[in-house]
Amino acid sequence: MKQKYVLPIIIIILLVLGTVLWIGSFTKNKPSRSFRTNAVLPKEITIQLDKNGFKPNVVTIRVGTAVRWINESGDKQTVNSDDYPTNQLHKELNFGIFNNGSSVVYLFTKIGTYGYHNQLNHVQSGEIIVTK
Numbered sequence: 001m002k003q004k005y006v007l008p009i010i011i012i013i014l015l016v017l018g019t020v021l022w023i024g025s026f027t028k029n030k031p032s033r034s035f036r037t038n039a040v041l042p043k044e045i046t047i048q049l050d051k052n053g054f055k056p057n058v059v060t061i062r063v064g065t066a067v068r069w070i071n072e073s074g075d076k077q078t079v080n081s082d083d084y085p086t087n088q089l090h091k092e093l094n095f096g097i098f099n100n101g102s103s104v105v106y107l108f109t110k111i112g113t114y115g116y117h118n119q120l121n122h123v124q125s126g127e128i129i130v131t132k
Contacts (some may be wrong), residue, residue: 044105049079053071053124063111067128069095070103077081079104082115084122090114 029046043065048055052070061067069076081090093116095104108114109129118124 004021044068046070047126049077049102049118049124053086053118054126057126059126061108062131063109064107066105068103068105071098071100074100076100076120078119079116080119082117082125084117084119087119088117
């Protein structure tokens, strides 16, 4: 390889590596507490979402408990943070659309009251009360 190409190639490699490391720094140390899994977690409660809404629609749990919402409606549904329609109070509960038969899970690590609803049918709503 000609020597005049070596320096530009090294610069390009360093730029690409630097960009990858820089982008990675945005996601580092930001653990996700929401996930999709079929495995049952050690402390977990289940909320069913059917065509009539969430069951149960009010749940009290302790910090460190996971909540699994299971879609049993026969159609696509959502779980979204209150308040409708902006879904901004607890953005971590904005799971988006999930299919019938699938589930979404969130591990609650902070005390508080978390209101949520089905964005596709906002009168279907629920509340998670997290205690010490």
